[in-house]
Amino acid sequence: MKRIYTLAFILSVFSVANPLAVWAQSRAEGQKLYSTHCSACHGEGGKGDGPAGKSLPIKPADHTDGKLMNSFSDKFLSEIISKGGVAVGKSPFMPSWGGVLKENQLRDLVAYLRSIANPPYKASGK
Numbered sequence: 001m002k003r004i005y006t007l008a009f010i011l012s013v014f015s016v017a018n019p020l021a022v023w024a025q026s027r028a029e030g031q032k033l034y035s036t037h038c039s040a041c042h043g044e045g046g047k048g049d050g051p052a053g054k055s056l057p058i059k060p061a062d063h064t065d066g067k068l069m070n071s072f073s074d075k076f077l078s079e080i081i082s083k084g085g086v087a088v089g090k091s092p093f094m095p096s097w098g099g100v101l102k103e104n105q106l107r108d109l110v111a112y113l114r115s116i117a118n119p120p121y122k123a124s125g126k
């Protein structure tokens with residue numbers, strides 16, 4: 001019996017301390033946020049094919065395209081999301097979300113974007 005408690009204890013500590021679990025959680029949160037706020041233009045799967053995106057003069061990029069997306073730093077991604085396209089010299093049709101989303105939600109969205117890139121994103125510390 002004692003063994004089971006010990007095992008349960010170890011597992012619970014592991015799940016709290018495991019950074020992958022945290023990453024997976026923020027990614028899942030990010031996916032929900034993306035689906036709610038971003039998919040109209042960016043598409044449910046991030047391919048830039050949302051119903052509203054199709055009619056825009058400047059089309060959103062394919063967020064699953066790792067070659068492009070991996071070249072953006074976390075800072076750039078959270079900046080364009082929070083401050084909008086104009087703030088980073090891009091299309092005004094990319095709205096600013098700073099007034100709607102909190103800091104941790106911006107991080108969740110970046111984690112989600114990182115998770116859909118192919119080839120996969122490797123953090124470079126940028």
Ligand code: HEC
Nearest residue numbers: 037038041058059060061081085090091093094095097109
């Ligand atoms: C009203 C349409 C619209 C919505 C909603 C929208 N975006 Fe965008 N977004 C754009 C457009 C258009 C661009 C392209 C800007 C350019 O290339 O000049 C863009 C660009 C971006 C980029 C830079 C890469 C790219 O696609 O060019 C990121 C990252 C991004 N959006 C994330 C988000 C996130 C995250 C959300 C939701 C919180 C969101 N966007 C909601 C229209 C939108």
